[in-house]
Amino acid sequence: xxxxxxxxxxxxxxxxxxxxxxxxxxxxxxxxxxxxxxxxxxxxxxxxxxxxxxxxxxxxxxxxxxxxxxxxxxxxxxxxxxxxxxxxxxxxxxxxxxxxxxxxxxxxxxxxxxxxxxxxxxxxxxxxxxxxxxxxxxxxxxxxxxxxxxxxxxxxxxxxxxxxxxxxxxxxxxxxxxxxxxxxxxxxxxxxxxxxxxxxxxxxxxxxxxxxxxxxxxxxxxxxxxxxxxxxxxxxxxxxxxxxxxxxxxxxxxxxxxxxxxxxxxxxxxxxxxxxxxxxxxxxxxx
Amino acid sequence: xxxxxxxxxxxxxxxxxxxxxxxxxxxxxxxxxxxxxxxxxxxxxxxxxxxxxxxxxxxxxxxxxxxxxxxxxxxxxxxxxxxxxxxxxxxxxxxxxxxxxxxxxxxxxxxxxxxxxxxxxxxxxxxxxxxxxxxxxxxxxxxxxxxxxxxxxxxxxxxxxxxxxxxxxxxxxxxxxxxxxxxxxxxxxxxxxxxxxxxxxxxxxxxxxxxxxxxxxxxxxxxxxxxxxxxxxxxxxxxxxxxxxxxxxxxxxxxxxxxxxxxxxxxxxxxxxxxxxxxxxxxxxxxxxxxxxxxxxxxxxxxxxxxxxxxxxxxxxxxxxxxxxxxxxxxxxxxxxxxxxxxxxxxxxxxxxxxxxxxxxxxxxxxxxxxx
Numbered sequence: 204x205x206x207x208x209x210x211x212x213x214x215x216x217x218x219x220x221x222x223x224x225x226x227x228x229x230x231x232x233x234x235x236x237x238x239x240x241x242x243x244x245x246x247x248x249x250x251x252x253x254x255x256x257x258x259x260x261x262x263x264x265x266x267x268x269x270x271x272x273x274x275x276x277x278x279x280x281x282x283x284x285x286x287x288x289x290x291x292x293x294x295x296x297x298x299x300x301x302x303x304x305x306x307x308x309x310x311x312x313x314x315x316x317x318x319x320x321x322x323x324x325x326x327x328x329x330x331x332x333x334x335x336x337x338x339x340x341x342x343x344x345x346x347x348x349x350x351x352x353x354x355x356x357x358x359x360x361x362x363x364x365x366x367x368x369x370x371x372x373x374x375x376x377x378x379x380x381x382x383x384x385x386x387x388x389x390x391x392x393x394x395x396x397x398x399x400x401x402x403x404x405x406x407x408x409x410x411x412x413x414x415x416x417x418x419x420x421x422x423x424x425x426x427x428x429x430x431x432x433x434x435x436x437x438x439x440x441x442x443x444x445x446x447x448x449x450x451x452x453x454x455x456x457x458x459x460x461x462x463x464x465x466x467x468x469x470x471x472x473x474x475x476x477x478x479x480x481x482x483x484x485x486x487x488x489x490x
Numbered sequence: 491x492x493x494x495x496x497x498x499x500x501x502x503x504x505x506x507x508x509x510x511x512x513x514x515x516x517x518x519x520x521x522x523x524x525x526x527x528x529x530x531x532x533x534x535x536x537x538x539x540x541x542x543x544x545x546x547x548x549x550x551x552x553x554x555x556x557x558x559x560x561x562x563x564x565x566x567x568x569x570x571x572x573x574x575x576x577x578x579x580x581x582x583x584x585x586x587x588x589x590x591x592x593x594x595x596x597x598x599x600x601x602x603x604x605x606x607x608x609x610x611x612x613x614x615x616x617x618x619x620x621x622x623x624x625x626x627x628x629x630x631x632x633x634x635x636x637x638x639x640x641x642x643x644x645x646x647x648x649x650x651x652x653x654x655x656x657x658x659x660x661x662x663x664x665x666x667x668x669x670x671x672x673x674x675x676x677x678x679x680x681x682x683x684x685x686x687x688x689x690x691x692x693x694x695x696x697x698x699x700x701x702x703x704x705x706x707x708x709x710x711x712x713x714x715x716x717x718x719x720x721x722x723x724x725x726x727x728x729x730x731x732x733x734x735x736x737x738x739x740x741x742x743x744x745x746x747x748x749x750x751x752x753x754x755x756x757x758x759x760x761x762x763x764x765x766x767x768x769x770x771x772x773x774x775x776x777x778x779x780x781x782x783x784x785x786x787x788x789x790x791x792x793x794x795x796x797x798x799x800x801x802x803x804x805x806x807x808x809x810x811x812x813x814x815x816x817x818x819x820x821x822x823x824x825x826x827x828x829x830x831x832x833x834x835x836x837x838x839x840x841x842x843x844x845x846x847x848x849x850x851x852x853x854x855x856x857x858x859x860x861x862x
Contacts, residue, residue: 377574380541385588385643386562395591399578 243461246454258452259459266432267440267456270348274423274436275416278355282412286363287405291397293364294371308364311357319357320425323350346428351436354422359412366408367401374400406474414467418460491517491551491646491679493538498547500533500703507533508544509703518677520670522690525700526726531683534700535649538681539568564647567640571652573632575624581635582607582620588643610638613672630661637669641676650682654689666693687727691715699723720848721838724764731770731808733763735837745781745803747831753852758839762846763854767796769834770810774820780831783808785824790814797822799830832856 248255258264289308293301311319325331327344337344344350378400382392398405420438427434429443437460444453493515500508508530515521523531536542538549540561549556556564576584585607589598598606611617614634624632633653640648653669654662670693673680684690690697691711699706699714699722706726707719718724725732735742735749737759742749744763776782783799786807795817797810808830812822822828833856838846 377570377572378576381568381570381574381576381639382587382591383561384539384541384566384568385591385639387587387591388562391591395587396576399576 240461243454243457246450247458249454250451254451255455258449258455261452263432263435264440264452264456267435267437268459270351270435271417271437273348274351274355275413277352278359278416279409279413281356282359282363283405283409285360286367286408286412287401289364290367290371290401293368294374295376305368308361308368311360316358316419316421317425320354320422323353323357323422323426327353345426346430346434348434350426351423351434354426355416355419358419358422359415362412362415363405363408366404366411370401370404403474403478407471410467410471414464417463493556493647493679494550495534496548496550498534498537498544498549500530500537500542500544506530506703508537511547511700511703511705513698513705513708515679515681517679519679520673520693520695521681522694522697523681523683523700524685524687524690524697524726525706526685528702529700530703531685531698531700532651533703535651535681535683538647539566539649540564565643565645567637567643567645567648569633569636569640569648569650569653571655573624573636575632575635575639577624580621580623581611581616581627584624584635585610585638585642587639606642610642613641614638628661629657630665633657633665646679648678648680650680652684653682654686655684662689669693691727699726701726717853718764718836719851721762721764721846724836729767729809731765731767733765733804733806733835735761735763742837745801747779747781749854751854754839754850758841758847758850760840762838762840763832763835764837765808765832765835767809767811769832770799770808771831771833772797772810772812772820772822773829773831774826775829777829777831780829783828783830785822785826785828787824788817788822790817799828801830 289304292298293305324345326333327337327350328334329338329345331345334345342349344353378396379392382396387395417436418438419436420442423436424439424442427436427439429435429439431443435443437456441453441457441460444450444456495511495513495515498508498511499506505528511530511534523534525531533542537544537557540559543557551559576587579587586603589603589606592598597603607620608617611620614637616631616634616638619627619631619635624635627635633656654665657665666689682693691714694711696708697711697714698708701722707714707723709717709719714723714727718727724730733744733747735744737743737756738748740756742752742761771780773780781801781803783801786798786800789796789798793814794811795814797812799808799810800806801808810830812820816822835854837852837854838848839850839852840846
């Protein structure tokens with residue numbers, strides 16, 4: 204900022220405009236992002252550090268953490284595979300219904316998460332289409348871990364695919380064709396040429412997908428049934444504790460969730476900082 | 491190895507990229523596939539590379555079915571128009587790629603890969619650039635890396651897609667000569683695609699002129715230039731003046747230019763005549779046969795000058811080439827009146843609906859060239 208001001212004289216009305224704009228942006232951020240984040244941590248530590256750790260060590264909090272990580276650990280790889288496959292299909296092939304596939308990939312973004320959850324209840328719930336059959340065979344999906352995974356997969360489906368499609372479309376398939384003519388088989392072509400070319404977009408997609416998988420509330424809430432220690436993920440645990448007037452407990456779990464999110468952000472920033480030049484060099488049109 | 495392409499056809503949804511194409515490529519030949527965009531030349535190249543397949547027809551390599559062989563087993567080197575270098579790999583890694591992806595049994599030992607890459611780097615004059623990434627190279631350098639990468643797998647057939655298309659004029663000429671020398675040295679069967687007739691004429695042993703998915707003519711550069719087989723070849727290769735001739739009192743004529751001979755014995759009422767700019771004779775003194783024209787403009791292009799002539803009786807502008815040194819000898823200047831007559835032409839008879847009968851074409855030469 205200061206280097207800019209010194210290198211180029213700025214007349215005062217412009218300086219005023221600049222100052223006002225920066226002020227608006229910063230105070231908006233402070234009010235809507237930093238303040239809530241600060242509240243989460245101050246409330247969590249209101250009764251001291253030991254109270255914080257006691258409440259976190261309570262059985263269902265640990266169970267909620269484990270469940271959240273488990274759900275993310277299943278949903279993210281599934282969407283990684285799906286995202287790459289969908290992006291490949293969209294970027295490399297012409298087929299009937301391609302536009303429709305693109306629209307369907309965006310569907311989870313455009314409909315309310317509550318409805319996403321409800322769809323699965325209507326499909327697999329006790330009164331749902333497949334409910335009686337599943338019940339007869341002893342398979343439990345709704346109010347159980349499979350339901351949570353299904354809802355999370357649905358919600359986080361677009362992240363990886365949406366990162367990859369425009370990139371792969373702009374990169375074209377010439378390098379892959381070159382690899383094939385040079386004698387590479389399908390796997391060699393994929394891992395030696397395709398993956399290195401999309402790795403940054405892939406990583407962003409996975410990070411975003413992961414953040415959402417761990418933080419999803421609406422859809423998960425509908426299919427969870429809120430069984431303590433069994434089907435409550437961290438966001439659900441936060442809500443339940445809050446409803447039970449356990450403010451310290453609620454904010455303590457919330458602070459863990461916030462930490463996971465901050466960690467994701469940190470990883471992303473570190474990668475950008477460490478490999479910034481390389482990312483720019485690999486951007487479409489950048490070479 | 492001899493490649494025999496027979497009756498290849500390839501349709502895309504709304505047009506025929508290849509329409510019954512047959513061609514034989516001899517060992518060690520340098521062949522140019524020449525044509526405008528959409529003529530099918532790139533489709534043909536991609537079929538040879540194994541990146542596309544014809545709807546019908548066959549390609550045989552000696553006595554092997556070439557199309558049944560996968561891209562990776564064809565022993566082909568392909569240089570893409572935009573090089574398609576692996577952007578995340580260095581120059582050395584790019585060149586070594588084809589060797590490193592081989593199965594363990596066929597992969598040369600590490601030291602040998604390294605040695606081969608080094609010798610290729612030397613051959614393409616990029617010894618000091620081995621550890622650079624493609625984004626750090628100029629267009630001409632990238633092109634040479636692409637070539638080295640293609641040569642590293644020791645192909646039987648080298649395919650080049652518009653090899654000089656993306657380079658500036660100076661680099662293009664240098665690389666062209668270099669590629670020709672390389673071909674003479676290696677003797678590798680080479681097929682390249684180009685839309686640049688000059689490139690094809692200069693480089694190739696044989697040119698395949700393509701148009702709308704069909705082969706118009708196959709021949710040496712000299713044959714293609716001197717004896718074009720179809721009106722398309724006439725107009726596509728080099729510059730040409732196009733004249734419509736009609737039968738007038740038994741003789742084919744356009745304006746005051748009347749032909750005494752007629753190899754067709756009055757079978758055709760019309761003909762298309764193509765006259766190259768260097769085959770138009772100019773004279774200041776009036777002549778009986780030929781057109782009077784007004785000199786519109788002189789474009790001096792080094793040793794040759796291109797001259798625009800407006801022939802009022804035909805309402806047509808013709809282009810003539812004269813040696814630059816003749817400009818002052820003839821006292822040529824814009825605005826002057828001149829007499830023009832063709833010394834040579836290629837004629838295609840036309841039937842009533844305007845279709846040319848290409849097999850009856852006639853390469854006409856004036857009996858005695860009028861001195862200019």
